[in-house]
Amino acid sequence: MSPRFSLEGWDDGDQRLRRKKIRPQARRKLSDLTADESGEVADDVIRRLLNLGHISELVSELKSGKEATTYLARSEKGSVLVKIYRDLSARSFKNDGIYRAGQVITDQRAARAMANRTRKGLEMLQFDWVMAEYAHLWQLWQAGLSVPEPLVGPNVKTYAGTVPAVLMRLIGTEDEPAPRLSEVRLTSCEAQQAWQQAVQGMADMLRLGYVHGDYSTYNLLWWQGSVVIIDFPQLSTRQNPNFDLLLRRDAQSLSSSFRRHGVQWTGEQTLREVRRRAQGAGPEPRLCLP
Ligand SMILES: Nc1ncnc2c1ncn2[C@@H]1O[C@H](COP(=O)(O)OP(=O)(O)OP(=O)(O)O)[C@@H](O)[C@H]1O
Numbered sequence: 001m002s003p004r005f006s007l008e009g010w011d012d013g014d015q016r017l018r019r020k021k022i023r024p025q026a027r028r029k030l031s032d033l034t035a036d037e038s039g040e041v042a043d044d045v046i047r048r049l050l051n052l053g054h055i056s057e058l059v060s061e062l063k064s065g066k067e068a069t070t071y072l073a074r075s076e077k078g079s080v081l082v083k084i085y086r087d088l089s090a091r092s093f094k095n096d097g098i099y100r101a102g103q104v105i106t107d108q109r110a111a112r113a114m115a116n117r118t119r120k121g122l123e124m125l126q127f128d129w130v131m132a133e134y135a136h137l138w139q140l141w142q143a144g145l146s147v148p149e150p151l152v153g154p155n156v157k158t159y160a161g162t163v164p165a166v167l168m169r170l171i172g173t174e175d176e177p178a179p180r181l182s183e184v185r186l187t188s189c190e191a192q193q194a195w196q197q198a199v200q201g202m203a204d205m206l207r208l209g210y211v212h213g214d215y216s217t218y219n220l221l222w223w224q225g226s227v228v229i230i231d232f233p234q235l236s237t238r239q240n241p242n243f244d245l246l247l248r249r250d251a252q253s254l255s256s257s258f259r260r261h262g263v264q265w266t267g268e269q270t271l272r273e274v275r276r277r278a279q280g281a282g283p284e285p286r287l288c289l290p
Pocket residue numbers: 062063064065066067068069070081083148168169170171172177178179180218219221230231232
């Protein structure tokens with residue numbers, strides 16, 4: 001059974017949030033991914049994306065995060081952010097239980113393989129995790145939220161073909177990708193705008209029945225006065241028994257991470273405001289033609 005989540009280690013008041021640091025591993029350099037001496041593309045994921053026509057060129061490595069490495073690429077649709085999830089061997093999935101709680105896996109053999117972390121089980125977990133990010137991205141994009149446009153899909157079979165990569169529109173430009181709110185300096189007026197948008201974004205997700213699960217300035221981009229929410233594999237629904245705890249944790253993370261911008265809301269105040277706004281009207285949905 002998946003472990004229940006506890007709020008241990010999370011402050012409810014004004015102190016900084018404590019969180020375990022996870023060191024990035026298995027970072028893949030651009031040189032490992034692109035042409036080798038024979039002129040062939042060395043990395044099979046990139047080669048597949050090129051062959052399928054989802055990208056025409058890989059430009060640079062953007063960032064190596066705890067879950068995945070992100071790259072900048074080009075396609076006929078414009079600049080693409082390619083998020084490639086880590087190799088299975090570098091990813092433990094040991095913290096996934098809190099997000100996966102409440103999920104029903106009808107195939108008992110698959111459930112056993114995942115629980116026992118066999119090679120096959122890990123592959124299934126990886127596949128689900130990446131597919132979840134696409135599915136959530138599409139849901140939120142179609143509902144009109146401020147998230148990057150997914151660039152493959154919405155047909156599930158189509159985006160399944162890019163796993164372990166997720167392709168979305170690059171926020172910002174090739175020369176200047178959008179920074180995260182955790183790494184910019186804002187005027188007090190900008191900080192207020194960013195805060196309002198971030199709270200609204202969380203409320204918009206709640207109205208749809210979602211909690212982000214890792215909501216803080218580390219997963220909010222800031223571009224031309226707008227907040228864009230990223231990083232969705234762990235999004236949970238009310239089916240998850242940890243839903244309310246995750247919501248509370250997100251409110252706490254959001255308010256704590258905004259302190260450096262001079263915004264002084266407690267987690268509790270933030271949660272109340274998010275719940276209040278979730279009762280109100282949401283954004284205009286986007287019509288996505290296949
Ligand atoms: N659509 C996008 N446009 C521009 N930059 C992006 C986009 N998506 C992700 N990034 C950049 O890539 C980084 C990693 O992406 P993401 O947060 O989805 O993955 P992660 O593995 O969880 O990384 P982290 O551990 O940094 O949170 C982000 O912090 C951001 O800087």
